[in-house]
Amino acid sequence: MSYDSSIATYLSPQARGIPCRDLKARAPEIANYMGYHSGGIQKYSMAAEGMRREARTCGGGVPSMANGGVSASLQSIEATGMVKVDAERSLSDALTGLGMKTVDGSSNRIRLLN
Numbered sequence: 001m002s003y004d005s006s007i008a009t010y011l012s013p014q015a016r017g018i019p020c021r022d023l024k025a026r027a028p029e030i031a032n033y034m035g036y037h038s039g040g041i042q043k044y045s046m047a048a049e050g051m052r053r054e055a056r057t058c059g060g061g062v063p064s065m066a067n068g069g070v071s072a073s074l075q076s077i078e079a080t081g082m083v084k085v086d087a088e089r090s091l092s093d094a095l096t097g098l099g100m101k102t103v104d105g106s107s108n109r110i111r112l113l114n
Contacts, residue, residue, distance in 0.1 A: 024083050031078035036071075038079040047074065070094050 035045020
C-alpha cells in the first residue's frame with residue numbers, strides 16, 4: 001500500500017508539536033480532532049478527506065485495521081480511547097511509508113512510545 005505524503009498536512013499545529021513520547025497517550029485526542037468520532041467520521045473533516053484518499057489509493061475500499069488501514073485504526077483509537085496492537089502497527093507502517101525515520105535514523109518500523 002502506498003501512502004499519500006499530504007496526510008502529514010492534516011495534523012493540526014498542536015498535533016505537529018507533540019513529542020513522540022506523548023503520541024500514544026494523546027492518540028484519541030488527535031483522532032478526535034481530525035474528525036474520527038465514536039459515532040463515525042465527521043463530514044467534511046480531515047478524517048473524511050483521509051478516508052477518501054485511502055479508499056482511492058486502495059482501489060475503492062478502506063482496509064480493516066488488521067490489514068493496515070489507517071482510517072480504521074484512527075477510528076478504533078478514538079472509539080476505544082486506546083491504541084490497540086493492530087492500530088499501532090498500521091500507523092507505524094504508514095509513518096514509515098511516509099519516510100519518517102526512527103530516533104537512530106534507520107528506516108525500521110516507527111514505534112509509538114508508551
